[in-house]
Amino acid sequence: MRRWLFGVGLLAACGGGGGAATAGESGGEMMCTDCTPVGAMTYALPSPPGAVLWTTTTMDKVLREAAPPTATGEALQLHAARNEFEPLQLVVRADAAADVTLELSAFTGPGTIERREVHRVDYVRISEPSDPAAIGSSQIPDPLVPVAWSDVHAAPAGENQPFWITVFVPPDAAPGDYEATLTVTVAGASQAIPVKLHVFEFALPAEIGFDGNWNASFEALGGGESLEKVEALKDFFFERRLVPGSVAWPAGLNYTGGIAYDCASATFLAEDNAYDFSQLGPKYIEGVGWNGVGFPSFQIMQFVDNSTPRPQEFCGVDRGPDHYGTDAYNAEWSKLLAALEAYLVERGWQDRGYYYVQNEPQGPEDYDVAAFLADLAKTAAPNLRLAISEEPKPEIAEHPQANGHGYDLWWADLSHFDPAYAKTRQAAGDSVWWYFLYGDLPPHFNPITIDHAGIETRIAHWAAWKYRIRGFAYYSVTGWGGDPYTDPRPQGTNQNGDGFLLYPPQNGQPVTSIRWELLREGVEDFEYLRLAAGGSVPATPDEAAGCDLSVAGAVSSVTSYTRDASALKHLRDELGYFLEGARDGCPQLDSEAPGAHERAAYYLNFQDPEGEPRAEPLEVDGHTWTKIGWPAYDAAKGWGWSGPHIGDASIMLYQYLADAPVDELQRSVIYNDYGRTDTFNWDIENGRYEVTVSIGWFDREYAQQRVVVEGAPLFDSVATTPAEPYRVASVTVDVADGNVTLEAGQTDQYTMLNWMSIVPVD
Template identity: 25%
Template sequence: MEDRLQCAWPYRQDGTHGPENADSKCAYRSRRRAHSRVAHTIRGGQDLARAHVGADLLRVAALAVCLLWAVAAHAQLSVWLSHSTHKIRPNVPARVRSVIHLFAAHGEYAALQISVRADHPLRVLRIVPTALEDHASAIGRWQMTVYREAFIRTVHPTNVVAPVGLWPDALIPTVDNYYHERRNALPWAVPARFTQSFWIEIYVPRTVSAGRYRGTVAVMIRTHGHVQVRVLRVRLRVLPFAIPATSSLPSSFGFDGAPLSLVFRGHYGRLSNTQLMHLTQLFNIAALKDRIALSGGSGIPAPMHWAHGRLTLNWHEYDKEVRPFMTGCKAAHGARWRMTDVRWLTHVFYHKMPPREQVAYFRAWARHFRHEHWHVGLYALGVDEPHTPAQFALADRRAAIIRRATHAILPMVTTIHVHRLDLKDFGILCPVINDVDGLNDVNKRTLLGRVAKRYHLKLWWYQSCMSHGCWVVGRRSSLGWPSYMIDQPAIYNRIMPWLTWKYKMQGELYYDTDIGFSMGRKNPWKDQYHFGGNGDGTLFYPGLPSVIGGKRDIPIQSIRLMMIRAGYQDYEYLHMASHLYGRQAVLRVIDHAIRSTHSWTKSPRVLRALKWRLAMMIERRLKGGPHG
């Protein structure tokens, strides 16, 4: 057709249309008629083409609308990263952060949070981290655990600045670390205008090389029937040193195995001794991974027999329960206890056992530990928080009985009132933190140091409901103390080991980690308000399959426990730096931010910067750098 059109439109030499000469007129007319027919055909084709183009334009317009809608939906959906020392509540607005920078030593856990929020309902389907790699080695996915942060609704505030409502606390794993069962953390529906966060922990093995590791986390989300994938970037600096598997800071956090039957089998059920022991071991594994030691245990007593002036204990059940934690627990990266308690003291002190049998009882404990070659310290708390003259006298008598039996067991007393005790028989003096350096600017640490040196005492301390107000809403005087409460900022849960190092205390005591399991009809998943604080005495949740999915019972850790672990990891940096540079050099680094028991930085960024500076000091010295 193109050739025919060219023939039909000859050009004169002057450039005008028409025949070149008269002889060509007939041919020209013929060609004009042919062209007329062709032009008619073309016009018809153009009309048809216009119709097709119109349909294509409609399709393109529809596609553009869909794309614009998808872009709008994409814009309404926010997925971002945060550091771990933040509690991200449901009303937290969307942020923009697609890359996070972490650092950790060998043997340390690093952690991050992923949050999602949209103006419409959505469903988080999967969260998939890749291996973290550098040029020499990799940290595999099996070293990472993904959790969903579950919320608990507070009704009573812990103090006057703690808002009531939903707080993130329990951490439900996608796949648990005990039985490797899939739990119901994901998929998870998120309401409109609701911020839901997820926790990822990364363990740095001792076998990988130091370096800069890179990886990603893919977040798959279904929204409006479509699946979106957001890819976030993780950067981890692995430092050229390691922290020990067993914490350098001894601790004893209380645990009572008796209520486990109540929550894991109901009021009409009962765990067998074997089941109770196994479940207690799982809680101990979780605690050791969080760098703390549990005391109390399952509560299964050792049968005692008194005959011919000698006390005999059947240690079979006790040994079976505690042996992994005495010698190094493989499931907790080889960590072990540094201190543990003498158990069943109610049988000794409250059942009117004669003094001779009491002495025999404590000697049996010391003898058994020597026989097993367990290099774990023993302590016994004779009287907790004595207040009256009779209670102080009773504490003295019980300490004397223990000392008469053996020097391998350290009698402990929880008080600041050293002048009311006969301290020669005690081994551990453990005051509450508020009494060591209170709001009245009276720092008793120097006095405690003199007393400890004179009587060869170890100094521990503990926090209590005095940090928030006991059975009352904490007033202004209760603000600023370290706290293990749910509705306090995460840094409050983390700061205790920093203060422990600064005040040269040698251990931490905490009265309970599962008291919420035994509070009558209270469901610890819904109510942990005890002694005026949300979460007081309860750091675990019961991991029932009816709540978290799967088939078997497990302990569920809280964000607060993760913060305690982070603080105990921080302590290793302080401990190592002071060993390399001297205590005064480290104090010069932290004193401006960690001033006293009730005056310390509330900024996670500042705390992170302090830890980074300590890390660089350690790295420089280990590489042979300058002092100071």
């Protein structure tokens, strides 16, 4: 896999804020009994002649060609805490090409809420889908162009034109119910639509509680023009609760610029100019003279490049032929690290700053260097936090050459994340982040991909809470290269959108994106969960807190999570009602896919639907078995697969063992020939079920087969052999998210699936 160089980044501290003590004390076991059921969130609105106005969740990407919904509603509805931004989508579909204008009045109720913004949703041309889970269209909505309420927009004939409307509820807003009027004019005909806003009786914390390393070029965004432009861009990041890769840019605390380091005295020398770190550091780290809060942490310095942790020469001393350095070089380097520590301690920033030591070590030789550098750094500067972009692993954390010294921050590529060992490091006091790459393929969520469903961006933060992940990192927010509207693969990878989450500025303003705005929604969701846990994040997943069971209903693992955007949005809204005291417990996900099966027993035979066994119906052991192959998940059918190679018949294979002395069900086998994880969903009415699965292949041996059902390991690296060619196991699960989820396989290992049954349990 191609691995990426990260730029400058930060780490957030989790703390502060209020919370629901009862939920924290109960460990999330007090579930809501008075929550409202999910209602329609995609529906047509009152419309002017010659047009259809409609709405849907902001996680639903509205295709130009999508048919308007048949369900109807009379108003738009928002729910938000104080100090929260909350968006909605308004879609205009004009019968004939027409001019469109929008006007939204101020919200009135217990008080007045003034700030409201509008963006026009634009589209990116997709010449090739990212992967089998990609949305199937040549135009995918993503850019959000800032426009004024008075602007006139051209709506194409017979196609959808969405608008993204965002309301900000100030920290001092009175809680309660507000209303405004959205007036939409199409070809001169106007329609007034009520917009209802419920402001919860709590506020999101002023500080950012979920960290990140969103590496951006401020120069590309226009920040090189003046410090005023820089501050506007820092506002842009902070209001989205996203941490830029370089907090104090154009200054920094390192030896390369932004502050002077004197090798002779081994000290940092402040200079009397507005661009020095001594001026910009306190401003953006503590918020002095800015917003009074600042960003939660900052990166002090980082490696030279992917394969070179330290520069060849430092303070006039050559490093030598390898990365371990000479004694003279290491002495100078240790002085630098001690100076960094002293600078941080003097200002009380030792829990904010960190040194990003090494990027993605690739094997034992790199692990040796990582351990050596950790020992060197901690010996010179015991209070200096160290970061490494690698999943927590014993080869580094327990390396004998580290002499008990280690890394404080682990940045794990999502696809390589090992929850079990990560928990070990979290228990030892380390923090774990995730970062995302083009290789994070289905069934993993990937927040960076343009032609993936929007829920993948937001659900990532619910998964982060589940695993106590403290931040996200991404190597490039502004790496669009040429024209990202027509070339969404500037890095040459398989993912549309890889390398950029923002678009080139227009009229001096950043052009944000659906992906970027949904990151804010996800971070705000994380803040709700933090408040439900009393304002802090437990160290490990073993420490139950707040509304953990609300999260468990939405996320079973990093490859098993709800795809129901309306259900997730409703879950967040009900969580808000719980936090303000209007619900008696933590909400559960209320999901009902259009193809959901009624509560009953189902028997599923994994086989080639067009091959053997050919009996129709397939009757075995007194049950009728549905033939299940490798089709992609389809909500309308209520079942299907998600995985990196679904749809590729050369990889997703079938076998029928005609001569095996077993029944028809175990003669049939399906498997992923590349040995990857695939997720199967069977949408079904909520309740308790016994799920049974058979794996194996007659007269063959497969050593590390893995099957997980609803997050519970059924087979965990289990072997089948010629002596025991099949294994059958059952687990009883409580389905609260509207589907039974089976995860099969792991990297580079075969899992041979035979059949699965789902039987209600009283």
